[in-house]
Structure formats: structure tokens, C-alpha cells
Amino acid sequence: MTATVSRPEGAQEALPLDVEAIRADFPILSRTVRGGKRLVYLDSGATAQKPRQVLDAERAFYEQHNAAVHRGAHQLAEEATDRYEEARRTVARFLGTDDEREVVFTRSTTEGINLVAYALSNAGTAKEAAFRRYAVGQGDEIVVTEMEHHANLVPWQQLCERTGATLRWLGLTDDGRLDLSDLGTVVNERTRLVAVTQQSNLLGTINPMGPIVARAREVGALVLVDGAQSVPHQRADVAAMGADFLVFSGHKMLGPSGIGVLWGRYEVLDALPPFLTGGSMIEVVRMEGSTFAAPPQRFEAGVPMAAQAVGLAAAVDYLERLGMREVEAHEKALTAYALERLSAVPGVAVIGPPDTVARGGAVSFTVEGIHPHDVGQVLDDLGIAVRVGHHCAWPVVRRYGVPATTRATFYVHNGYDDVDALVEGVRHAQKFFGVG
Amino acid sequence: MQLESMYQEIILDHYRNPHGRGLREPFDAEVHHVNPTCGDEVTLRVRLDGGSIADVSYEGMGCSISQASVSAMHDLVVGRTVTEALATGEDFMTLMQSKGDPAVADKLEDSLEDAVAFAGVSKYPARVKCALMSWMALKDASARALSAAHPTTPTGGNDS
Numbered sequence: 232m233t234a235t236v237s238r239p240e241g242a243q244e245a246l247p248l249d250v251e252a253i254r255a256d257f258p259i260l261s262r263t264v265r266g267g268k269r270l271v272y273l274d275s276g277a278t279a280q281k282p283r284q285v286l287d288a289e290r291a292f293y294e295q296h297n298a299a300v301h302r303g304a305h306q307l308a309e310e311a312t313d314r315y316e317e318a319r320r321t322v323a324r325f326l327g328t329d330d331e332r333e334v335v336f337t338r339s340t341t342e343g344i345n346l347v348a349y350a351l352s353n354a355g356t357a358k359e360a361a362f363r364r365y366a367v368g369q370g371d372e373i374v375v376t377e378m379e380h381h382a383n384l385v386p387w388q389q390l391c392e393r394t395g396a397t398l399r400w401l402g403l404t405d406d407g408r409l410d411l412s413d414l415g416t417v418v419n420e421r422t423r424l425v426a427v428t429q430q431s432n433l434l435g436t437i438n439p440m441g442p443i444v445a446r447a448r449e450v451g452a453l454v455l456v457d458g459a460q461s462v463p464h465q466r467a468d469v470a471a472m473g474a475d476f477l478v479f480s481g482h483k484m485l486g487p488s489g490i491g492v493l494w495g496r497y498e499v500l501d502a503l504p505p506f507l508t509g510g511s512m513i514e515v516v517r518m519e520g521s522t523f524a525a526p527p528q529r530f531e532a533g534v535p536m537a538a539q540a541v542g543l544a545a546a547v548d549y550l551e552r553l554g555m556r557e558v559e560a561h562e563k564a565l566t567a568y569a570l571e572r573l574s575a576v577p578g579v580a581v582i583g584p585p586d587t588v589a590r591g592g593a594v595s596f597t598v599e600g601i602h603p604h605d606v607g608q609v610l611d612d613l614g615i616a617v618r619v620g621h622h623c624a625w626p627v628v629r630r631y632g633v634p635a636t637t638r639a640t641f642y643v644h645n646g647y648d649d650v651d652a653l654v655e656g657v658r659h660a661q662k663f664f665g666v667g
Numbered sequence: 668m669q670l671e672s673m674y675q676e677i678i679l680d681h682y683r684n685p686h687g688r689g690l691r692e693p694f695d696a697e698v699h700h701v702n703p704t705c706g707d708e709v710t711l712r713v714r715l716d717g718g719s720i721a722d723v724s725y726e727g728m729g730c731s732i733s734q735a736s737v738s739a740m741h742d743l744v745v746g747r748t749v750t751e752a753l754a755t756g757e758d759f760m761t762l763m764q765s766k767g768d769p770a771v772a773d774k775l776e777d778s779l780e781d782a783v784a785f786a787g788v789s790k791y792p793a794r795v796k797c798a799l800m801s802w803m804a805l806k807d808a809s810a811r812a813l814s815a816a817h818p819t820t821p822t823g824g825n826d827s
């Protein structure tokens with residue numbers, strides 16, 4: 232490992248992960264961009280690149296075992312079903328539960344959240360009394376935060392519009408944290424569900440689940456945690472977290488696109504009516520009406536995405552081989568270094584917590600005098616991939632009075648050299664536009 | 668280095684010293700357009716004098732490309748008839764779809780004047796929307812201004 236990758240001068244510590252060995256696992260990192268430049272991929276928060284192990288697992292499934300899961304009487308159907316269910320067990324273990332019935336495969340975080348939101352409004356009109364337990368209606372309240380990705384905001388706004396419930400939210404402090412000072416009033420006896428992100432995709436803030444879950448329990452509200460930006464980067468433990476739902480996407484954790492997970496406490500899942508209906512999720516179908524399977528099948532209508540589930544399990548195996556504690560420590564070291572180097576550049580302001588306390592590796596910043604799109608364009612010209620814009624969290628940029636930000640996000644294949652490239656790129660943008 | 672092909676000096680000049688910026692009275696129509704992928708915004712007013720555009724005034728926030736584009740557009744359309752301005756807008760759209768083909772830029776140079784400098788932007792699909800936002804706003808605002816002047820004429824203006 233070369234010095235600049237693992238530990239340049241000024242960096243606090245050597246990186247826990249062997250970056251060069253990891254890079255060799257990611258075929259895309261060996262291509263060049265924009266006329267022969269090394270790809271510096273700092274956009275894993277949008278979607279992560281895939282190691283060969285994940286690609287191989289998907290290919291092997293298609294080449295050896297492909298069939299429609301849970302259907303068919305032939306050997307391939309058995310093998311495909313086995314692999315799909317094995318993937319479910321792998322994910323359950325990764326989340327710290329041994330009850331794989333609590334793992335529902337979805338298409339994405341977005342679909343998982345919509346599944347819960349529609350189940351709660353369907354509960355209001357369900358003909359089966361058992362499905363009405365969590366019904367949301369007039370006079371009820373749903374609580375979100377001002378920090379949410381649109382995926383964990385718009386479905387709740389829509390749920391409220393469908394049911395007549397009221398949406399309330401927790402605000403943010405100036406240093407990019409949740410303002411919990413009015414938690415006791417915002418979450419109250421009328422609250423049916425609290426939906427909160429574990430880690431902000433824009434600010435990088437890691438939210439304290441303890442007090443939120445505790446308050447929700449006091450008033451009997453459900454808690455849904457958006458784990459899209461946390462599950463890929465830190466050890467998940469659904470038992471310790473104490474929430475009712477945890478949702479995340481495979482594509483942000485080295486897995487394929489088109490596969491996500493809704494983890495739900497079995498007792499809660501079992502009391503919810505379905506969202507999508509059709510094949511595979513039924514118990515008995517007659518022309519007059521149908522009854523539904525138990526979870527997780529109740530929430531997996533249609534032929535499931537088996538190869539993607541197998542790919543996700545391979546991604547979990549890959550991350551577990553690296554060790555989630557090491558992954559977290561690795562990103563923390565990179566984040567500390569990035570925060571330190573970026574804030575030393577005149578005109579650069581980090582939006583979000585200024586240090587690594589309760590903070591993950593999404594680093595958003597503005598560059599005085601240069602719009603983020605233009606920063607992103609200059610970085611792109613140097614082979615550096617970042618995201619610019621409002622990052623699907625429009626209320627957050629509005630809260631901090633900026634139209635948009637430039638965002639770098641880190642993952643297992645990033646080294647200190649990537650941070651150096653970013654900082655030099657920002658300086659280059661300043662020179663190009665004649666500011667700073 | 669590809670950057671210079673996008674950020675032509677003329678573009679950077681318009682960005683640093685925008686022409687016609689600010690919202691002015693009187694006006695016949697005002698529209699507000701946003702680019703939902705990045706949050707860029709423009710508020711644009713049109714004042715007509717008969718069939719001609721007497722003034723285009725605007726405020727907005729956005730990247731250098733969107734801000735330079737509205738400034739260059741101001742220069743191109745003020746004093747022209749609405750029909751001419753919209754035809755120029757079509758030419759600009761053609762330029763934005765040219766994927767950097769120099770033949771297209773050559774052909775449109777007379778029509779687009781300074782705005783032909785945006786040819787380099789057409790190589791970057793993500794930025795084409797930035798350059799087009801002001802032209803979309805102009806099309807919308809002129810349609811509204813015309814229909815306000817002739818209330819029976821149907822227009823293609825949409826709410827935004």
C-alpha cells in the first residue's frame with residue numbers, strides 16, 4: 232500500500248482497510264474517465280460501485296439456478312427458492328435477528344417506505360379486523376424530521392392527504408443536528424408513527440435513536456428508521472435499536488440495484504394489510520375475494536428479484552468479511568481528514584456537523600462564489616465523481632440557506648488520496664473561476 | 668482539458684456581469700421556473716409592446732450556465748417580435764441537442780450570436796437543462812402575456 236493512499240502527512244491514522252486490495256475487487260475502478268483520468272469515486276451515497284464478488288454471485292445465479300422463486304415443481308425452481316431464502320437468512324443475520332420472517336425484500340428504500348405508508352392507510356379500510364390495529368386516520372399524527380430524504384417525507388405527506396392525518400416534524404439546529412428540545416410535544420398521544428433517518432444523506436449527521444424510540448414507546452407510536460445511509464456503513468442491530476421498521480437499499484451497500492429490504496418486527500408486520508397485491512402473496516383466492524399469506528410473503532407480490540437478492544447477500548458477505556466495525560472506522564478516518572482539509576480551504580464551508588462525533592461520511596460543502604454545479608463540473612473534468620444539488624433533501628438545503636451543495640461520500644475503496652484529489656480539485660475550481 | 672469548451676469566456680462574462688438582471692415594472696406576465704433536479708430557479712417577467720418584446724426582466728439563482736444563459740437570452744430577444752424570439756429559442760434548443768457537433772453551431776451562429784457559445788454545454792446532458800431553463804420560462808411567459816392581451820387565444824402555457 233502506498234503512503235498517499237493509506238496515510239499522507241497530516242492524516243490522523245493509518246486506514247483500517249487495505250484500500251489497494253479492495254480497489255482490485257471493483258472492476259469499474261480500473262477504467263478511466265474524461266480522457267484517461269483515474270476515477271475518484273466519491274458518490275457512493277447516491278449508489279455504490281459493485282465488487283466482482285457481487286457481480287459473480289448474480290451471474291452464477293443466472294447461469295446455474297435461474298427460475299421463478301416459490302413456483303414450479305422442477306429442480307431449478309427449488310434451487311432458486313433455496314438461494315433466495317438463504318439470502319433472506321443472510322440479511323437477517325446481518326441485521327442482528329434470527330427471525331428471517333422479519334425480512335421483506337422490496338425494490339428499494341423508497342418502496343419499503345411506501346409499503347408501510349400504504350399499509351397504514353389500507354389498514355383504515357381493511358375488512359379484516361386484525362388488519363385495522365395500526366390504522367391511521369383523522370386526528371392522528373405522523374412525525375418526520377426536517378432532515379429527511381424525499382423518500383422518507385413525501386410518502387408520509389401523501390399518507391396524511393389520503394387519511395386526514397396531520398404531518399408534524401422535528402426541526403434542525405444550526406450545527407446540523409436534530410432539535411430534540413420539543414420531542415415531548417411533537418411526539419404525543421396522537422402520534423401513530425415516527426419516521427426518521429438514522430443518517431442524513433446530506434449532512435452526514437447520525438441521529439440518536441434512543442430518545443426518539445423511547446418517546447415513541449411512551450405514547451404507543453410506531454418507529455420507522457430510514458437506514459439507506461446507515462446500514463451500508465455501520466453495524467445494524469435491530470434488537471438494540473428498538474424500532475419497528477428499518478428500511479434500506481441494496482445498491483448503496485455494494486449490492487445490485489432493484490433490491491431493498493424492509494425489516495419489521497414480526498408482530499407489527501403480521502398486523503398490517505398488504506400494499507401490492509397479486510401472485511405469491513395470497514393464501515386462498517376465490518372470485519369473491521382472497522386471503523393473504525403471512526409475512527414476509529404477504530408483502531412480496533409477484534415473482535421476486537431473486538438474482539438481486541443473491542447479489543445483496545454476496546454484498547453482505549463482502550462487508551462482513553471486511554468487518555462492519557472496520558468499515559465504520561475507515562470512513563470515520565476519511566471523514567475526519569476530509570473535514571480538516573476542506574475547512575482549511577478559504578471560502579469552503581461544510582454544511583453539517585464540523586467533526587466526526589455522531590457523524591458519518593457524507594460531507595456536503597459550499598464554495599464561496601462558485602455554484603455547486605460548476606464545482607461538480609470542474610471535479611468531473613479531473614475524474615472526480617461527486618453529487619451536486621439538493622440531494623433529494625430540498626428542505627435541508629433550504630434550512631441552511633443555500634440553494635445546493637457539493638457532496639462527497641466515502642466507502643470501502645476510498646483512500647486518503649481520494650480526499651487529496653477532492654481538495655485539490657476544489658482549489659482548482661477556485662482558480663478556474665477566479666475566486667479564492 | 669475539456670472545461671474551456673464549456674466555460675467559454677463569453678459565458679463567464681455573462682455570468683459575472685449579467686445583462687438585464689432585476690425584476691422591472693410594468694410587465695404583462697411573470698413566471699417562476701425551477702429545475703427540480705438541482706433546485707435552480709428563475710423568476711422572469713415579459714413586457715410586450717404590440718407583438719414585440721419590450722423587456723425581459725429576471726431574478727434567479729443557479730449555476731454559471733443557467734445564469735449566463737438568461738443574460739444572453741435577454742440580449743437576443745428584447746426588441747424582437749415574440750415570433751422571432753420563439754424561433755430563436757427553437758434554434759437554441761437545436762444547439763442544445765447537437766451533442767457538440769460543430770456543424771450545427773456554425774449554422775446557428777447568425778441566429779444565436781453570443782448564445783452560440785453554449786455549444787460546449789450540449790456535450791454534457793446534465794447541464795443542458797441549466798441552459799434551457801430561461802428559454803422555457805420565456806416561452807411560458809410570452810404565451811401568458813399574449814393570452815392576457817388576447818384572452819380568446821388558446822396558449823400552450825402551463826402552470827409552474
Ligand SMILES: Cc1ncc(COP(=O)(O)O)c(C=O)c1O
Binds near residue numbers: 339
Ligand atoms: C437517506 C435516504 N433515504 C432514502 C433514499 C432512497 O433510496 P432509494 O432511491 O434506493 O429508494 C436515499 C437515497 O437516495 C437516502 O439517502
